[in-house]
Amino acid sequence: MHARRTVVAVSVAAAVSVFAGIAQGQTLTVPQVSPNVDSAYARLEAAPLYQKLMADVRADDARALTELKTMTEIPAPPFKEKARAEYFVSRLKALGLADAHIDAEGNAIGIRKGTGNGPRLLISAHLDTVFPEGTDVTVKSRDGKLYAPGIGDDTRGLAVLLSWLKVLNENKVRTVGDLVFVGNVGEEELGNLRGMKAVFREHPDIDGMVGIEPGTGERVLTQGTGSHRYEVTFKGPGGHSFGAFGLPSAIHAMGRAIGKIGDVKTPADPKTTFTVGTVGGGTSVNAIAGDARMAIDIRSNGTPSLLETEKHIMDAIAAGVADENARWTPAKGQEITYQARMIGDRPAGITPTDSVIVQSAVRVIRAHSKEAPSLRGGSTDANVPMALGIPAIIIGSGGKSGGSHSRDEWFDPTNAYEGAQWGLTTVLGLVGVDGVGDPLLAKRPARPAATR
Numbered sequence: 001m002h003a004r005r006t007v008v009a010v011s012v013a014a015a016v017s018v019f020a021g022i023a024q025g026q027t028l029t030v031p032q033v034s035p036n037v038d039s040a041y042a043r044l045e046a047a048p049l050y051q052k053l054m055a056d057v058r059a060d061d062a063r064a065l066t067e068l069k070t071m072t073e074i075p076a077p078p079f080k081e082k083a084r085a086e087y088f089v090s091r092l093k094a095l096g097l098a099d100a101h102i103d104a105e106g107n108a109i110g111i112r113k114g115t116g117n118g119p120r121l122l123i124s125a126h127l128d129t130v131f132p133e134g135t136d137v138t139v140k141s142r143d144g145k146l147y148a149p150g151i152g153d154d155t156r157g158l159a160v161l162l163s164w165l166k167v168l169n170e171n172k173v174r175t176v177g178d179l180v181f182v183g184n185v186g187e188e189e190l191g192n193l194r195g196m197k198a199v200f201r202e203h204p205d206i207d208g209m210v211g212i213e214p215g216t217g218e219r220v221l222t223q224g225t226g227s228h229r230y231e232v233t234f235k236g237p238g239g240h241s242f243g244a245f246g247l248p249s250a251i252h253a254m255g256r257a258i259g260k261i262g263d264v265k266t267p268a269d270p271k272t273t274f275t276v277g278t279v280g281g282g283t284s285v286n287a288i289a290g291d292a293r294m295a296i297d298i299r300s301n302g303t304p305s306l307l308e309t310e311k312h313i314m315d316a317i318a319a320g321v322a323d324e325n326a327r328w329t330p331a332k333g334q335e336i337t338y339q340a341r342m343i344g345d346r347p348a349g350i351t352p353t354d355s356v357i358v359q360s361a362v363r364v365i366r367a368h369s370k371e372a373p374s375l376r377g378g379s380t381d382a383n384v385p386m387a388l389g390i391p392a393i394i395i396g397s398g399g400k401s402g403g404s405h406s407r408d409e410w411f412d413p414t415n416a417y418e419g420a421q422w423g424l425t426t427v428l429g430l431v432g433v434d435g436v437g438d439p440l441l442a443k444r445p446a447r448p449a450a451t452r
Helices: 013-020 037-044 049-060 061-070 082-094 151-170 194-202 250-262 303-330 357-369 384-389 419-431
Strands: 108-112 121-125 141-142 146-149 177-185 206-215 219-224 226-235 271-279 291-300 337-346 374-378 392-396 400-402 410-412
Touching: 037 049, 037 419, 049 061, 049 151, 049 219, 049 400, 049 419, 061 082, 061 151, 082 108, 082 151, 082 177, 108 151, 121 151, 121 194, 121 419, 151 177, 151 206, 151 291, 151 400, 151 410, 151 419, 177 194, 177 419, 206 357, 219 357, 219 384, 226 250, 226 303, 250 271, 250 291, 250 303, 271 303, 271 400, 291 303, 303 337, 357 392, 357 419, 392 419
Parallel strands: 121 177, 121 206, 206 392, 219 374
Antiparallel strands: 108 177, 141 146, 146 410, 219 392, 226 291, 226 337, 271 291, 400 410
16 A cells, blocks of 8 residues: 655755855854955944944933833734834834835835945844743843843844934935845744745845844854754544554554654754654544644755755655555555645755855954854844845844743843944945945846746
8 A cells, every 4th residue: 555645845946056056064164354344344433424323323222222122012923923013114114214114924124225326235133023922021120131022032133223223314324235124024933934035035136134133243143054844644544442453543654654754864064953843643542543743843054955854754754654554454545644734944045154244244243342253053034045145144133132932031231232333333334335435245136026
């Protein structure tokens, strides 16, 4: 007997060609900063306008902290970010972006135009938190820290974006390139980066991305860990454990599949992992299970390795079901069948460490931070542009934080303005400031909008 197998289309196949040319498992070595990048930032930092901007970011720290509390107390569960998006858009408009709006996917977007002919840089933080509807998000102060679910991840990033916009407009700064301010949806849980996918689908003219996540500011994320998640359901006739003995069991088939999944080998470099995270099924202890289900998470720093591991896991499931059916040789129509449904899709990607956008962040951190810069990988909104070959990094929003994704999440605002200053410095060097310096970020060749 044989099981029915559902073929699932892999939506990131287009990313393979982008990623395949990058050395797998590339060591995240902090790059040397080129003289061109160093001198560009030296000119910027010497400008009186820049000094005023940095002073104003620091002066705005207390107001930004108050706004952080306000936004934290606006619930933003996965797929229910609307109230927070509406607040964020209202603030973008109040701070000068009259055309700010919520797009069809739910992202809050506002564009601050440059002087023309410069690059278009996306600067973003995500609106959603991991916490379900009904979670108490009241901000509480204790021992110099603020406690509330989502206060650091990523509400602090939203507050920093609004602070940047405020000081730029109050100082009438004219950037050469455009700044696309985005509070995006769908970063957490099964959001599948839907917000960021929509942004890059609808705005094919974006030349780079600087995303903001929790962190004091010394670390730069340059590698996007890809992931595929599947829900696999198993179906069979079911029956009484004694009277119908001899029929195949959906739970047994799932167990055989899990055992074979556990034997799948993955490369250490690029790091590639998998787990069967949840299981369920059956109706009673004295019944042959007619249904079972499991959820699988597969991750890798390389798209080819992700797809190869996925194939081995799907083969393991098919083999486990076939073994269960072969054990009992059921009559036609009483076999165990299964379906695999993709419930998570995050493409893998990388921004080369010698790219201008990475060098820029490293240059700023070296010049201003007490700590040496370091590079890291992870799964964030930056996965989307990285997989498309668009330069992208994630930087820290400033301030210490901890307890991410827990109800005891906290944020320490001590000197948090420093991270906000470093981030704005990085952004200004990339897009250029009229009368101070040209953009470091290059404009990309025009590409057509993706098929809707």
